[in-house]
Amino acid sequence: MNSLLLIAILLVLSAIGYQVGRKRALAGAGGQISGLHSLPSYYGSYVALWCALPALLVIGLWLGLQSGIVDSLLISGLPASVQALSEGQLNLLLSDIRNLAAGDITSKTPDPMVLAAAERYNDLRSTGFAAMVVVGLALGIAGFFIGWRAINPSFRARPRVERIVHWLLIIASAIAILTTIGIVLSLLFESIRFFNRVSPVEFLFGLNWSPQTALRADQVGATGAFGAVPIFAGTFLITIIAMLVAVPIGLFSAIYMAEYASPKFRAIVKPILEILAGIPTVVYGFFAALTIAPFFRGFGESIGLDVASESALAAGVVMGIMIIPFVSSLSDDVINAVPQSLRDGSFAMGATHSETIRQVIIPAALPGIVGSVLLATSRAIGETMIVVMAAGLAANLSANPLEAVTTVTVQIVTLLVGDQEFDSAKTLAAFALGLVLFTITLCLNVIALTVVRKYREKYD
Amino acid sequence: MTDTPVNDGALRAKVRDDALVRKRYRAERRFRAYGLAAIMAALGVLTVLIFSIVSAGLPAFTTTQVALNLNFDAGDIDPDGSTDPEKLANGNYRGALLKSLRAEFPGAETRKGRRDAINMISNEVSFVMRDMVLADPSIIGTTQVVWVKSSADIDQLAKGSIDRTLPESDRRVNNRQLGWFETLEREDRVKTTFNTTFFTTADSREPEQAGILGAVVGSALTLVVTLLLSFPVGVMSAVYLEEFAPKNRWTDLIEVNINNLAAVPSIVFGLLGLAVFLNFFALPRSAPVVGGMVLALMTLPTIIIASRAALKAVPPSIREAGLGMGASRLQTVTHHVLPLAIPGILTGTIIGMAQALGETAPLLMIGMVAFIVDIPQSFTDPATVLPVQVFLWADAPERAFVERTSAAIMVLLAFLITMNLFAVMLRKKFERRW
Numbered sequence: 001m002n003s004l005l006l007i008a009i010l011l012v013l014s015a016i017g018y019q020v021g022r023k024r025a026l027a028g029a030g031g032q033i034s035g036l037h038s039l040p041s042y043y044g045s046y047v048a049l050w051c052a053l054p055a056l057l058v059i060g061l062w063l064g065l066q067s068g069i070v071d072s073l074l075i076s077g078l079p080a081s082v083q084a085l086s087e088g089q090l091n092l093l094l095s096d097i098r099n100l101a102a103g104d105i106t107s108k109t110p111d112p113m114v115l116a117a118a119e120r121y122n123d124l125r126s127t128g129f130a131a132m133v134v135v136g137l138a139l140g141i142a143g144f145f146i147g148w149r150a151i152n153p154s155f156r157a158r159p160r161v162e163r164i165v166h167w168l169l170i171i172a173s174a175i176a177i178l179t180t181i182g183i184v185l186s187l188l189f190e191s192i193r194f195f196n197r198v199s200p201v202e203f204l205f206g207l208n209w210s211p212q213t214a215l216r217a218d219q220v221g222a223t224g225a226f227g228a229v230p231i232f233a234g235t236f237l238i239t240i241i242a243m244l245v246a247v248p249i250g251l252f253s254a255i256y257m258a259e260y261a262s263p264k265f266r267a268i269v270k271p272i273l274e275i276l277a278g279i280p281t282v283v284y285g286f287f288a289a290l291t292i293a294p295f296f297r298g299f300g301e302s303i304g305l306d307v308a309s310e311s312a313l314a315a316g317v318v319m320g321i322m323i324i325p326f327v328s329s330l331s332d333d334v335i336n337a338v339p340q341s342l343r344d345g346s347f348a349m350g351a352t353h354s355e356t357i358r359q360v361i362i363p364a365a366l367p368g369i370v371g372s373v374l375l376a377t378s379r380a381i382g383e384t385m386i387v388v389m390a391a392g393l394a395a396n397l398s399a400n401p402l403e404a405v406t407t408v409t410v411q412i413v414t415l416l417v418g419d420q421e422f423d424s425a426k427t428l429a430a431f432a433l434g435l436v437l438f439t440i441t442l443c444l445n446v447i448a449l450t451v452v453r454k455y456r457e458k459y460d
Numbered sequence: 461m462t463d464t465p466v467n468d469g470a471l472r473a474k475v476r477d478d479a480l481v482r483k484r485y486r487a488e489r490r491f492r493a494y495g496l497a498a499i500m501a502a503l504g505v506l507t508v509l510i511f512s513i514v515s516a517g518l519p520a521f522t523t524t525q526v527a528l529n530l531n532f533d534a535g536d537i538d539p540d541g542s543t544d545p546e547k548l549a550n551g552n553y554r555g556a557l558l559k560s561l562r563a564e565f566p567g568a569e570t571r572k573g574r575r576d577a578i579n580m581i582s583n584e585v586s587f588v589m590r591d592m593v594l595a596d597p598s599i600i601g602t603t604q605v606v607w608v609k610s611s612a613d614i615d616q617l618a619k620g621s622i623d624r625t626l627p628e629s630d631r632r633v634n635n636r637q638l639g640w641f642e643t644l645e646r647e648d649r650v651k652t653t654f655n656t657t658f659f660t661t662a663d664s665r666e667p668e669q670a671g672i673l674g675a676v677v678g679s680a681l682t683l684v685v686t687l688l689l690s691f692p693v694g695v696m697s698a699v700y701l702e703e704f705a706p707k708n709r710w711t712d713l714i715e716v717n718i719n720n721l722a723a724v725p726s727i728v729f730g731l732l733g734l735a736v737f738l739n740f741f742a743l744p745r746s747a748p749v750v751g752g753m754v755l756a757l758m759t760l761p762t763i764i765i766a767s768r769a770a771l772k773a774v775p776p777s778i779r780e781a782g783l784g785m786g787a788s789r790l791q792t793v794t795h796h797v798l799p800l801a802i803p804g805i806l807t808g809t810i811i812g813m814a815q816a817l818g819e820t821a822p823l824l825m826i827g828m829v830a831f832i833v834d835i836p837q838s839f840t841d842p843a844t845v846l847p848v849q850v851f852l853w854a855d856a857p858e859r860a861f862v863e864r865t866s867a868a869i870m871v872l873l874a875f876l877i878t879m880n881l882f883a884v885m886l887r888k889k890f891e892r893r894w
Contacts, residue, residue, distance in 0.1 A: 004839075067742035162790045169704060173697030176718045176764065179757050183728055186735035249498045256495025273502055278876060280818030282847040283513070283869050286854045290862065291512045321505050328502075352484050354491035375723060382725020384821035385847075389854060409727055409821070416734065417824055434731045438724065445723040449716075 010140045014051035017144050021047030029153040038158035046157045049164055050147035055139040062132045070124045097121055190431030197425045198226045209395035211426045230395035234405030241316025242380045250327025258335040277325035285389030288318035310404040315391040319380055326376040334368025367455040374448035378441040384409040408433050517866025524618040525607040527649040531560045534601040543597045553586040565640045576637050582609040582668045612667035612860035662835050667860030672868050674835045678843030685752020686816050691809055694763030702771040703793050722761035729758045730825025745827035746842035754822050759812035766808020770801040803890030810883040814876050820847040846872045
């Protein structure tokens with residue numbers, strides 16, 4: 001039996017509760033709906049909600065917290081010598097125990113202490129699970145009876161149910177807020193742990209990035225320098241290249257679509273352009289690494305330039321291609337929102353279409369266009385897969401687009417993928433970089449959304 | 461003749477104006493051409509992208525088989541002559557295979573020759589032999605002609621991706637193997653078949669045995685979790701914000717927050733999942749359930765924004781009629797407004813799911829990037845998803861994996877196109893102008 005089955009049982013119980021509640025209300029009123037305060041289905045829903053909600057809430061919490069509690073119980077049951085181990089070693093031991101408990105092969109023949117712990121781990125888990133089943137079912141049945149007892153013909157079921165649903169709606173809309181709070185807090189806490197080891201000044205203004213920390217004291221070449229300026233510079237360089245590609249192409253296509261294109265042309269070409277936005281970024285990354293980067297490299301060689309195979313140029317150009325539809329569709333919208341009277345006025349003065357666009361429409365639509373460019377910039381800064389697959393890993397401080405540079409997102413991925421330990425400055429650095437990324441994109445988004453909204457209000 | 465100078469001046473003005481007008485019209489045409497060129501550039505890049513992926517990926521849908529005379533040698537497979545399936549399963553099939561190869565390929569007697577011969581065919585052949593014996597023990601001691609899968613290198617050679625004229629040291633297939641292969645070709649013992657392995661297995665280190673089924677199942681499990689979480693929560697919060705919420709600072713905050721959340725880089729959601737779901741709640745790494753939760757948080761804003769737009773499009777007269785008939789506000793919404801908004805909500809949800817299906821970065825953070833050879837069976841099994849599989853294969857050095865990466869991308873794009881077409885059809889069918 002697993003937790004899915006338990007949830008299914010509870011849902012069935014609550015469906016039964018619905019029927020029973022409905023019948024009981026009707027029976028109490030002698031089969032006459034007119035004798036009831038609310039429609040029978042509300043009495044049923046009342047019982048069903050009592051059945052399902054408390055039990056599901058408890059099960060959800062239980063499932064979320066169980067593994068943490070089991071782990072801490074397990075550690076407290078281990079010998080004192082083991083508990084004195086460092087966090088990293090303890091985690092290694094725990095994962096050994098877990099593997100053994102799951103019946104997997106471990107790296108070495110387990111010593112008796114680990115074996116005993118694995119058994120204890122399985123015990124704790126099955127006890128915990130049994131307790132959850134008992135508590136969940138008990139809550140479901142108790143809820144059933146509470147709901148069932150409350151039902152009589154004069155019971156005000158509809159307002160009660162509606163109040164519960166109202167609260168559920170509020171909770172659902174608070175999840176978006178909780179997500180933001182979760183992002184901010186998790187980034188902030190891990191970053192503070194990072195800044196306890198590395199000073200923020202060094203992080204923000206240092207010129208040397210080499211996050212490999214020494215495992216042994218006498219290790220060579222692993223000093224652990226956390227100066228993030230080369231990373232910021234690399235991100236900036238690639239973003240600039242991307243915007244140099246995306247803004248002219250996106251803006252000119254938006255102008256053509258909004259002002260010149262026939263409705264038929266628009267109906268065909270616009271969805272095709274939107275395909276560019278729907279292609280997964282990992283596909284762009286592969287395209288950059290497979291086609292564009294070798295092309296630039298070959299082209300550079302033919303004119304005597306030395307282009308790195310992971311050049312910022314290739315990553316930036318492909319990222320620019322990905323951004324085109326963001327610029328074009330948003331700009332298209334704002335250009336369309338410019339009132340026709342402005343155009344007509346300009347035509348009446350004898351201006352050609354392009355003069356109207358350049359001197360009337362673009363200035364009128366400028367705030368919206370700026371907003372769309374800012375949104376696209378934030379998209380480019382936060383884009384991950386293209387740069388992971390097509391840009392470099394080494395942090396070079398260079399403004400040459402033909403060299404390999406690295407970006408914030410690339411570093412986050414390389415620092416965190418395949419690393420399970422959580423107390424080294426190396427992994428914590430990823431969260432500090434994430435915090436910087438989040439802050440910058442948030443600022444850009446807030447500015448862009450405010451500008452776009454102000455602009456919409458102007459012409460609405 | 462007093463007006464001659466005037467005429468002269470007018471003429472000159474006309475000529476000048478003509479020149480100016482012509483110049484302005486030229487500028488007009490130029491400007492228009494820039495716009496068209498921009499669109500053509502974007503379309504051209506799209507074409508190049510699709511073409512390069514499809515042309516690289518199509519060969520992966522076929523695979524090369526060679527016919528070999530396999531000698532099911534009784535001495536290796538069943539030394540004591542008992543046809544006990546348990547013993548048969550543990551027979552020395554590799555030994556039998558090697559003997560067959562020695563007979564098949566002249567020069568395979570030496571150590572190096574044997575390695576070359578083994579590298580001609582997929583290393584699953586000895587397992588195929590075992591399965592054949594277990595299915596029909598009477599073939600022990602006989603020699604059968606069996607079509608077996610070639611190794612990835614020979615497959616590439618057969619498809620022409622390896623240039624036979626290159627010097628031996630630059631080729632992945634050496635002269636001896638090339639000679640054997642050409643003999644097989646002459647004897648008409650090479651054929652190309654549809655690559656079913658690609659659709660029926662999970663990842664593998666051997667390109668010819670690698671498939672996408674594991675990743676597709678992983679994606680499906682992940683998307684189920686995403687849908688189950690984000691759809692109800694998204695619709696509920698849209699209903700609250702659009703139909704019930706008072707206009708105050710709290711709801712303003714939620715609204716601004718949702719718009720911003722939609723533009724937060726996806727990798728940040730991965731960091732959130734890592735810090736909260738994995739480290740705080742200690743949920744399993746690499747599991748579809750965690751991936752689904754992270755993607756649900758990511759797609760939530762998309763669904764909320766689309767659902768709100770759909771609810772807003774329902775005219776107020778519907779609500780007024782419902783309330784006028786004595787329905788409560790909740791009844792009005794659930795009985796009348798929501799059913800009318802459902803097509804729009806579903807369209808937004810499908811688009812959100814398509815986004816989630818193509819997302820890679822946040823899943824890298826929560827460890828869905830492992831090398832997994834089993835097809836995941838449940839929501840907590842380690843799994844990978846289709847885009848991550850693309851990422852993993854894109855890193856592999858073998859040429860055959862380039863082919864498979866492109867093919868996996870084609871499958872991914874096929875899913876995305878289907879989902880988007882479905883969304884478009886839904887919108888077309890149920891779109892209503894009030």
